[in-house]
Amino acid sequence: MINYKIICDKCKKEKQINNYILMDSNNKPIISTICSNCHKKIINPKIEISEKICIKCNKTKIISEFNKSKETKDCLNSWCKSCHKEYKKQYTQLNKEYLNEYKRKKGYTTYAYQKKYYDKKKKLKEQEKNKIIINISQVN
């Protein structure tokens, strides 16, 4: 392929010639005066959607109100930015509460566990002491 550049009639951008090769109705390659990108937009104007309905709030919002996503067909999130923000806020709040609860519970458990452990140790020590006393008394 020759390294040749053509200025597109539509977007006025200079692009490599391979961006202008299109297939005609007989499936023969033809060189167009507009680039393949612009051509796609003419054939499929639906690609250029400017609005989208948020599945969370059911509101029609402009595309810029949606974050980009790799998981959806239209490469945009199903939720609008404000819904995402709200969700994140709620999630953080919930998480915070959960973490606090977890910490509180764990702290309590740790304290209870430690108390149990020390009590057990104390008991063992006392038992050990008694054993020694018994041993001594047996010797005597």
Ligand SMILES: [Zn+2]
């Ligand atoms: Zn173009």
Ligand SMILES: [Zn+2]
């Ligand atoms: Zn929304």
